[in-house]
Amino acid sequence: MFAGASAILVLVMVLLWLAFRRGPAVRKGGPAAEERDERIWIKGLGLAFPLATLAALTAYGLVVGERLLPRPGPDVVTVGAEGRQWAWTFTYADAPGRATGGHPATSPAGRPVDVAITSADVIQSFWVPRLAGKLDAVPGHVNILRIEAWEPGDYAGLGAEFNGPGYAGHRFTVRAHDAAGWEAFLAEETP
Amino acid sequence: MTDILRLALPLTTWLAAFSAVYGLHGLVCSPRWAQAGLGPETGRPVLLLAAGLAIGLQIALLLALRRSRLAAPSPLIRRITTMLAVSALVATVWTLTPVTATTTCH
Amino acid sequence: MTPSPGPLTALRRHRALTRIWASDPGWKGWFTTVNHTDLGRMFIVASMVFFAAGGLLAMLIRAQLASPRSAFMGPETYAQVFTMHGTIMMFLFAIPLIEGIAIYLLPKMLGSRDLAFPRLTAYGFWCYALGGSMLIVSLLLGIAPDSGWFMYPPLSSSAFSPGPNSDFWLLGITFVEISAMAAAVEITVTILRYRAPGMSLARMPVFAWYMLVVAVMILTGFPPLILGSVLLELERAFGLPFFRPEAGGDALLWQHLFWLFGHPEVYIIFLPAAGIISTILPVLSRTTLLGYAWVVAAAIALGVLSFGLWVHHMFTTGIPHMGLAFFSAASTLVAVPTGVQIFAWIGTLWKGEPQLRLPMLWILAFFVTFVIGGLTGVMVAVVPFDWQVHDTHFIVAHLHYVLIGGFVFPMLAALYYWMPHLTGRRRFFRLGETAFWLVTLGFHLTFLAVHWVGLLGQRRRIHTYDGGDGWEVINLIASIGGFVSAIGFALILLDVAVNAAVAVRGPRNPWGAGTLEWAMPMPPAPITSPPCRRSAAATPSMTTPRCPFASLAAKAIWAIPRATGAKR
Known part of the structure; x- marks a missing residue:
């Protein structure tokens, strides 16, 4: 969990740093570019990525939680x-x-x-x-x-x-x- | 104002359904459930049924809000409505999935 | 209105309107004003005063914890100090500051003369002032609330807190809540009914969307706490049994009522900050917000989803596992709309040409801090992990990362962004940059250490600890960091005061922003009216000004920077 969190933090930091490093030359306007940006940033990084990670994490947490439950047993x-x-x-x-x-x-x-x-x-x-x-x-x-x-x-x-x-x-x-x-x-x- | 209604309805329905299923879960686990002559094994089917109903309702809302008669006139609001209806459906499925597997009353 | 002699020129009309809409001159004006610009400023200044008080208490806490077996404060005093620190920061600083900013900005952004119900604004302010002063007086008299800021009964009920301490909280906070409800009614009606003609929902500034969501959340989230406070006060005053198990009540009822308010509260605090970032960040990147529709949808989704997580504050109260599973799932899900917004903002930075001005620095500090806070938040949403770290300093560090990173830093960005608007002056003295580094570095030093000591098992709210567990050095580091950031905050205050008093006049719209509040004189006149070519109505009325929004569009002043391809 800690390693995963650190990886995500590093990813965000690198993306931020690159935003300031990139020169203005590569930027193109227009609706097509807007469309492409939305697909990468919002649908990809904003939606799909957290959904996948969080689904795995939630399921894992619930499985562990189930194991810790007090169930009746012979020597309890x-x-x-x-x-x-x-x-x-x-x-x-x-x-x-x-x-x-x-x-x-x-x-x-x-x-x-x-x-x-x-x-x-x-x-x-x-x-x-x-x-x-x-x-x-x-x-x-x-x-x-x-x-x-x-x-x-x-x-x-x-x-x-x-x-x-x-x-x-x-x-x-x-x-x-x-x-x-x-x-x-x-x-x-x-x- | 109807635009606000279109935006708010699906997620509000999720909230109502989510709270209702949580309340139902409380009822299933309370002593009153056994007093009413219902065994502990009836709890899960009832909860599953409720979750199924909530998901069905969300699908119905999503389809209805995409119909031209009910959709918003502004394209932007129409887009946001669809996004929100889809997220309400996802939220319903996601948050009610535990009824299928987790231990009911411990 | 007295008839004006001669032709009604723009200037003469402006003076005539000002006479009607301005506050009374002199000190009397402070008490009688109903003008949104003045009341907005009063809200902001009052919340800053409370922030200073809360910050002072925080320094007392860090002084106490800096060394083991500290004799600086006894447990009773310490309990009052940490309870009041939390209470002041949540209720008397964060919420009123948001209200103040919204009251000040919204009519200007929406092109409305004033808010919908000006007297209600004033009523809200005075309720807040009354409730807040009650709590401060109790603190000065040494009878402040001492049961923790969430006041769990039975500890806070008359059997275990016989003094008047809890009553100050219950009554004072109820007044503050009434003030928040008044402001929320005001904001909702203003946004829905008082926009400039031609400004449809789809063309509304994104900040107004956020504030609409926040106002509706306040209207939904605060009544449970008002109910809880009233029930607990009735129990304390008249012995009614709501939270006493021996009389048929249940102590968990309070926790449900409190957190049904308390969790949405976190998002009530975060969403306006997100709205401010969505407003400032595109302007400082010389571009438009990426995915306007997605961001609006994310804000609405976040607002509603946040009402489905209250039980995650109660993971250790013995609720059945399926119940916990519902709320664990909802708690992780709420990270998704937050992720959408974060990546929309980073995408905006990539799309434009970001400039490293002072507000942008604060936004970057927000990114770093808030992302860490969000990630530890996802960790504590996992039930077994929460069973270990619940009520330790790990939680303390998590919530400070979220609240300071997600609220205070964006508010400082807002402060520096709208300072020219408030004062009409250009920043001249450059203390702000030094203060920025002091605050951010000090903050991270403090709370990284607090995370660590929390994982080592230091419980929150203990007034002292024994040496020998390896906690001494970590706590000392945290305390030093705390004092460094406090010096930074003091420097910000100095910076703002000096620049507001003596700096040179600045140009209009210094950032090249596209929202309407910049299309007016600076500092703002008592009356908000968007620049009109001609006005048919010389008499001010509470209806929206008869100034066609289209004429603003013709001047290339857009309410929202939409994807039109036109970059400024």
Whole structure:
């Protein structure tokens, strides 16, 4: 995408530069020349070129978007995330009654996790940059985000929708365990 | 004034159809759809039908505006009308294509 | 009108008409005027004042972000500063500046005496002045709105913003919107009903086409926001439940209403700039606009298509994928008419003999900047990419490229192009070129850095950040660039003021343009009347002047440079 964008930018720059470089000698007036100019500039570069590029790009984006959708599967784990000013509370479908505060949310590694995101007060956004895109927490709605951590470890998470003075410090951590660690986490006594 | 109408009609129809299909999509995905006794699998045919209707309407508009009885007297306005009617048709096809393939309610 | 003694010569008639149409003399005239030339200038000057205020806030933001853990502003102050920066630039600078230019130019371009409803123009200006001053007063008192310029409830509702901050926004902006609606009614009626006889739609200047589209867009796009503001104010004042989920409302309703206005707004800002480029660029290339019909069609298509993309600001709110797909498709499609216009302009440059005058420099800056902004725009129209960069500084950089590149730079081209018309003087002091380089280089330095730090994950609207992520240097570069471009803008102001005050008188129509506004005395007289060989009506009336457009054509003054083969 970046390479394509750069190529288009360079094309436009070169065309502009040439417009000033060309001497006046080559220019001819008349309706035929006008017709030809319209065909090249408007129908060719203005219509056909963007239509083709954009059709490809849109289709690509939608295919990728389809792949990222949360679909039901056998080993999907569900974690609830409730945002509030300026903390997150996480609940676990596999360990009812268990809730952890903002540090850390826990999830298994190597298994897809559906995060059910909602908000207790204002609109928040749940974002773990290394695991998935962001999804908003809207009061009165529950949004499902599919994340999957390939490796055990800690992943930094952020609130990503301005929500008042404490916004800059609105962070959390997702701790991904291996299978044994996840079982141990679920088996822990509820404090 | 009729010239303005000729220019505005096809694209305005696109906007109305586009919003209507988006609204219909909201309805299909709402709990009310199931309450009305319609299954989730009926959603896509209904949306496809709506998209088909919108495309048909655009083709009809394009053909009608090219008829000499309805076309604008000024050649320039006539040309612009045709361009806009074609772009409305393209916009309808382009923006409603997702009903054929993408996941409906996730 | 008192009967004039003796034969009615052109000069005497002009004086008699001036007496009737001019504003009151002295300071009183500022408050009582209904003349479009004066009100247009007042709109332009007021919007410049707000631009300076918004720019000052931008400098505060860059000062805060220049270093990690900055103690310059606390989070509460910072929230007010960035909210007001966005609000001022969008509502109090961009829209009123467009209105001012249209109010000043349109009657002159269309060969009409004045706008259709002069008192409505004045009403619009004073609504704008009132709403704008309310917001500035709130800023000075330290109780300015602080929920971001799009004011998402519940953050902006009474439970989480109990102070009067949000009320200033909701009431002040509603006044400004009323002003925009008044101007839009005015512009629509004037373009459709008050053109000079003989100027059919097909012979209208291309700027008037653009403004017609913009005015209709304002009439369609602003009511949703007025509705939203009224609903939110009712909720805040009387506890009605529109946006509160626990009482059966929905917070997403605001987002739909806001962006149903907010996205067309971007094109309401861009289209007049495009209209100005379509007007200036052929003149400075000594040729006619390539593909007039295509450009008009592209402007209309852009105007309508822009109403079908509002949800792309809400890609991360959990809307089903098919819904997102509709708007992703529409968002990429809208790039096509933009592409048509860009290539029509480049084709025009190729067709003619472009001259590197100062307005042309600004147009070139527009090309570079706007194309980059458009390309990053196409990127964020792709849903998965947007899920990552949404609400980061990447978006901030994208929108500044589009708005500054697509609006401010063309407006500066317009400023330098129509300065001789406003003041009747020729530019003498050459500060403008220096200012051009300061602004453009400073701007690109700032926002290229902001793109970069956004991709590294810096969220927008954070008042501070910790060191150690590699952001410090990038932010410092961005801040330095910001101050350089601010110095450039100050220099432009100085350039304009000095040249308006002391430069020598210039010739009429210095650019050799073909539009009617140049066929009148400079600086403009209170009454706009195209040069007539004879006028049957000595009494001014609100109908179009009885001056046959054909006589103008005979003098080779054409409303639009059409493809007639006649090059000037």
